[in-house]
Amino acid sequence: MHxxxxxxxxxxxxxxxxxxxxxxxxxxxxxxxxxxxLLNQYFDTPERELSAARVxxxxxxxxxxxxxxxxxxxxxxxGLSERNEHEWQxxxxxxxxxxxxxxxxxxxxxxxxxKTIKPLFTTDFTREFAEISWGRGKAKVVIEAALDQGFVIAxxxxxxxxELELELREGAPEALxxxxxxxxxxxxxxxxxxxKAERGYRLLEPESYELGLPSAExxxxxxxxxxxxxxxxxxxxxxxxxxxxxxxxxxxxxxxDWVHCLAELRALVGSLGQAxxxxxxxxxxxxxxxxxxxxxxxxxxxxxxxxxxxxxxxxFAEELEDPRWGQFSLxxxxxxxxxxxxxxxxxxxxxxxNAQLANWLQHLVGxxxxxxxxxxRYVQQPEDLGEQLPRIETLQTWLHHARHVLDVxxxxxxxxxxxxxxxxxxxxxxxxxxxxxALKDARIEQARAIEQNRAWKHLLKSPSTR
Numbered sequence: 243m244h245x246x247x248x249x250x251x252x253x254x255x256x257x258x259x260x261x262x263x264x265x266x267x268x269x270x271x272x273x274x275x276x277x278x279x280l281l282n283q284y285f286d287t288p289e290r291e292l293s294a295a296r297v298x299x300x301x302x303x304x305x306x307x308x309x310x311x312x313x314x315x316x317x318x319x320x321g322l323s324e325r326n327e328h329e330w331q332x333x334x335x336x337x338x339x340x341x342x343x344x345x346x347x348x349x350x351x352x353x354x355x356x357k358t359i360k361p362l363f364t365t366d367f368t369r370e371f372a373e374i375s376w377g378r379g380k381a382k383v384v385i386e387a388a389l390d391q392g393f394v395i396a397x398x399x400x401x402x403x404x405e406l407e408l409e410l411r412e413g414a415p416e417a418l419x420x421x422x423x424x425x426x427x428x429x430x431x432x433x434x435x436x437x438k439a440e441r442g443y444r445l446l447e448p449e450s451y452e453l454g455l456p457s458a459e460x461x462x463x464x465x466x467x468x469x470x471x472x473x474x475x476x477x478x479x480x481x482x483x484x485x486x487x488x489x490x491x492x493x494x495x496x497x498x499d500w501v502h503c504l505a506e507l508r509a510l511v512g513s514l515g516q517a518x519x520x521x522x523x524x525x526x527x528x529x530x531x532x533x534x535x536x537x538x539x540x541x542x543x544x545x546x547x548x549x550x551x552x553x554x555x556x557x558f559a560e561e562l563e564d565p566r567w568g569q570f571s572l573x574x575x576x577x578x579x580x581x582x583x584x585x586x587x588x589x590x591x592x593x594x595x596n597a598q599l600a601n602w603l604q605h606l607v608g609x610x611x612x613x614x615x616x617x618x619r620y621v622q623q624p625e626d627l628g629e630q631l632p633r634i635e636t637l638q639t640w641l642h643h644a645r646h647v648l649d650v651x652x653x654x655x656x657x658x659x660x661x662x663x664x665x666x667x668x669x670x671x672x673x674x675x676x677x678x679x680a681l682k683d684a685r686i687e688q689a690r691a692i693e694q695n696r697a698w699k700h701l702l703k704s705p706s707t708r
Contacts, residue, residue, distance in 0.1 A: 367392025
């Protein structure tokens with residue numbers, strides 16, 4: 243058994259051609275490009291029990307060599323994946339069930355009748371590969387770069403394979419992201435943790451692709467730095483999976499959720515105060531602002547305009563053909579992996595970053611609630627409520643993901659009421675005086691409802707951290 247650490251990047255055929263001649267890969271290419279044909283058959287039970295257990299079982303023909311591979315549950319975040327992998331060379335192209343014994347077979351599948359395992363789909367592709375090696379400080383890095391082109395075929399359905407796969411052979415995982423980020427500076431490379439096997443299952447059952455990642459496990463006593471890291475990884479990974487599925491299906495809700503993920507990540511990054519000094523977050527905030535500036539107005543327009551919704555998939559395809567999305571995804575992954583916001587902060591920032599989440603969060607939402615000044619200003623001037631959307635998003639993002647760590651009455655109800663206020667704040671006032679007055683009245687009524695909420699009153703009394 244060995245652990246496979248790899249990064250998958252979706253690309254176009256033109257981008258793969260450019261990668262073959264990329265100066266950075268040419269300089270570090272120690273083997274030259276080699277080519278082989280890989281013919282793969284994937285297996286599962288009729289009830290897809292292996293897939294449910296996050297297990298992939300395949301036979302691969304590589305020239306005259308036949309390899310049986312079992313990949314077991316691992317972790318995959320923002321395109322960078324680690325999985326335990328078992329391989330056996332076979333004499334003939336027939337699954338050897340005897341190899342799948344207790345030494346490698348997942349415990350949750352112990353009662354499975356292996357005789358029910360049957361072929362499901364194929365992933366046949368041409369792989370051009372090379373050994374990429376260089377010195378990183380005092381350490382050596384060796385990465386296999388593979389340019390894969392072919393098709394996933396499930397019955398009468400098929401999907402093109404066109405991707406760069408970087409597999410770590412020696413060195414630190416950070417090196418994968420560094421190399422990918424350098425390549426993505428000028429080429430459209432989309433980090434994407436959908437495996438070839440997942441694509442096959444998606445062809446068989448379009449809804450089988452899981453959009454959401456497991457919720458970040460937050461508790462009251464964990465450090466703020468750890469909570470932020472967990473939430474940011476989850477949001478980044480989810481945004482990538484949503485981008486992949488929207489590219490594939492064009493379903494409008496996926497684009498809405500993609501923008502929402504980016505907005506939540508922006509709210510988190512802007513909420514850390516001295517725990518994340520502004521110079522350390524400037525590049526990330528700028529990238530997020532640029533994406534949201536382009537896509538949030540489009541989504542808001544599309545909510546009421548079918549023509550906008552119909553045109554959006556083509557516009558999104560153009561986004562993915564530009565290096566911007568890949569650059570953002572990879573640089574954010576590097577930033578999170580290095581915890582770059584902690585590097586240059588001072589003593590008070592360290593104290594805030596290491597503070598217990600529940601204490602820090604209650605202070606934060608209390609400060610944001612007081613700064614919102616619903617009663618003092620926006621009951622009187624509801625037409626200006628839109629200017630408070632960033633503050634409302636900060637409150638909602640933290641309450642969405644972490645309100646369970648706070649011992650505050652009626653917090654779930656407050657979260658729901660703030661959602662209503664946010665929706666009203668996002669609606670623009672129109673030239674129709676009757677409609678505008680109705681919207682302003684609704685904002686006033688909702689602001690008053692929040693002011694009467696027990697959780698809101700409790701939070702307004704929270705001590706300040708500043």
